[in-house]
Amino acid sequence: MSSFLDRLFGRESKSAQTAKERMKLVLIHDRTDLSPAAMEALKDDLIAVISRYIEIDPAAVRIDMTQEGREQRLIADIPLSPVRRRRMGQT
Amino acid sequence: MPGKVVTITSGKGGVGKTTATANIGAALAAEGQRVVCIDADIGLRNLDVVLGLENRIVYDLVDVIEGRCRLRQAMIRDKRLPELYLIPAAQTRDKSAVSPSDMMRLCDELRQDHDWVLLDSPAGIERGFRNALAPANMVLVITNPEISAVRDADRIIGLVEAEEKGPARLILNRIKADMVKRGDMLSAEDVLELLAIELIGMVPDDENVVTSTNRGLPIVLDGKSRAGMAFRNIARRLAGESVPFLPMEEQGGFLGRLTRFIRPGGD
Numbered sequence: 001m002s003s004f005l006d007r008l009f010g011r012e013s014k015s016a017q018t019a020k021e022r023m024k025l026v027l028i029h030d031r032t033d034l035s036p037a038a039m040e041a042l043k044d045d046l047i048a049v050i051s052r053y054i055e056i057d058p059a060a061v062r063i064d065m066t067q068e069g070r071e072q073r074l075i076a077d078i079p080l081s082p083v084r085r086r087r088m089g090q091t
Numbered sequence: 092m093p094g095k096v097v098t099i100t101s102g103k104g105g106v107g108k109t110t111a112t113a114n115i116g117a118a119l120a121a122e123g124q125r126v127v128c129i130d131a132d133i134g135l136r137n138l139d140v141v142l143g144l145e146n147r148i149v150y151d152l153v154d155v156i157e158g159r160c161r162l163r164q165a166m167i168r169d170k171r172l173p174e175l176y177l178i179p180a181a182q183t184r185d186k187s188a189v190s191p192s193d194m195m196r197l198c199d200e201l202r203q204d205h206d207w208v209l210l211d212s213p214a215g216i217e218r219g220f221r222n223a224l225a226p227a228n229m230v231l232v233i234t235n236p237e238i239s240a241v242r243d244a245d246r247i248i249g250l251v252e253a254e255e256k257g258p259a260r261l262i263l264n265r266i267k268a269d270m271v272k273r274g275d276m277l278s279a280e281d282v283l284e285l286l287a288i289e290l291i292g293m294v295p296d297d298e299n300v301v302t303s304t305n306r307g308l309p310i311v312l313d314g315k316s317r318a319g320m321a322f323r324n325i326a327r328r329l330a331g332e333s334v335p336f337l338p339m340e341e342q343g344g345f346l347g348r349l350t351r352f353i354r355p356g357g358d
């Protein structure tokens with residue numbers, strides 16, 4: 001009954017939509033042979049290496065796998081630490 | 092000009108490889124093309140029963156490979172479609188009886204005097220699949236709009252690319268238009284977006300496939316079946332024709348609605 005009400009009020013997405021979202025993630029990991037755990041490890045390593053050269057905010061780093069046709073792309077978004085940069089600029 | 096070797100494969104079992112092979116083969120032969128269908132699923136022979144030729148088997152694929160008979164002796168000619176031949180799989184052997192190079196040699200010989208050699212691949216990604224993939228000039232990957240079938244299809248597409256046999260083309264089989272409409276089944280657009288390969292055919296879920304298979308008659312010979320029409324269109328696209336895709340909805344209109352009204356629950 002609750003699922004009926006959920007659907008009536010549009011709270012639950014259609015099952016095909018759920019399937020598609022789940023498949024997108026599964027296929028990315030299947031194709032790259034990179035598990036979510038390995039992806040986390042990669043992120044940690046990347047943060048460690050970059051931090052040796054420049055100040056970054058580890059919490060703001062985002063790493064995503066995107067798909068273009070059948071090609072996978074690793075996208076890293078690494079915001080630089082603003083406070084530190086300003087301070088360094090003053091000195 | 093030598094013919095083309097087309098491998099029909101899926102990864103997952105039970106999605107319609109054998110039905111597709113039988114029907115695309117029959118559709119090409121009905122157009123006057125010279126066709127050989129090979130059942131490469133050694134140990135799990137089935138293309139013979141789907142084509143209705145099970146009572147005429149004397150020799151099989153492994154007999155040819157191991158030299159116990161001449162190639163011609165293992166080719167069963169279809170009575171309804173004189174240009175259609177079947178080479179059945181061995182039933183009491185396993186995949187290791189055949190190697191990829193055996194299949195390449197066999198298909199090369201068959202290509203010389205046939206327009207099409209269709210290979211019905213076994214499920215899985217092991218030896219049997221490798222045997223079926225090795226001689227391919229074209230690969231058709233078949234799947235259903237279900238997550239496990241789509242995932243396996245993706246894996247197969249990757250392997251076909253890695254073997255430089257790509258790009259594979261996709262047959263989406265057993266689409267239930269009413270479920271897609273309700274948002275409860277992946278649509279053709281969804282599956283194509285996920286797999287990112289070219290579509291060669293969409294086949295609606297059609298009970299007539301079961302009844303015609305029961306009788307050993309290819310559904311393409313039934314002029315009224317929508318699945319039959321879809322397979323005929325795949326055969327034409329394979330031959331290079333540009334054929335528009337059928338809408339997956341059943342025929343609307345007054346007559347369609349009337350038949351549904353008279354036979355509720357029928358298709």
